[in-house]
Amino acid sequence: MGKYRSKKVKEYMRSVAELGCICCGRTPELHHPRFNVGLSQRGDDMDVIPLCPEHHRYGKISIHLVKKEFVKRFGTEQELLEKVKRMLDQ
Numbered sequence: 001m002g003k004y005r006s007k008k009v010k011e012y013m014r015s016v017a018e019l020g021c022i023c024c025g026r027t028p029e030l031h032h033p034r035f036n037v038g039l040s041q042r043g044d045d046m047d048v049i050p051l052c053p054e055h056h057r058y059g060k061i062s063i064h065l066v067k068k069e070f071v072k073r074f075g076t077e078q079e080l081l082e083k084v085k086r087m088l089d090q
Contacts, residue, residue, distance in 0.1 A: 012045075013030055015088060016050050022074070031048060031050075031051045031056050032048055050084065
């Protein structure tokens with residue numbers, strides 16, 4: 001987490017990471033969905049999805065490499081983000 005993030009944002013991101021990968025429960029990285037931003041821009045830090053490296057970047061079914069199959073199996077980024085928010089509200 002960057003040094004320029006507020007304490008509130010850092011705590012929120014830590015809470016999301018503690019959920020584990022939304023797909024398998026392993027130790028996650030935080031994926032920033034890109035809604036209404038340019039290709040080189042990252043999404044909001046308050047809208048992150050916990051994904052292990054395999055489901056995030058390099059697995060046979062990862063959101064960056066095989067997005068269509070990932071969405072078919074696990075849901076859209078928006079659906080997963082809503083699931084994360086519900087899990088944190090419990």
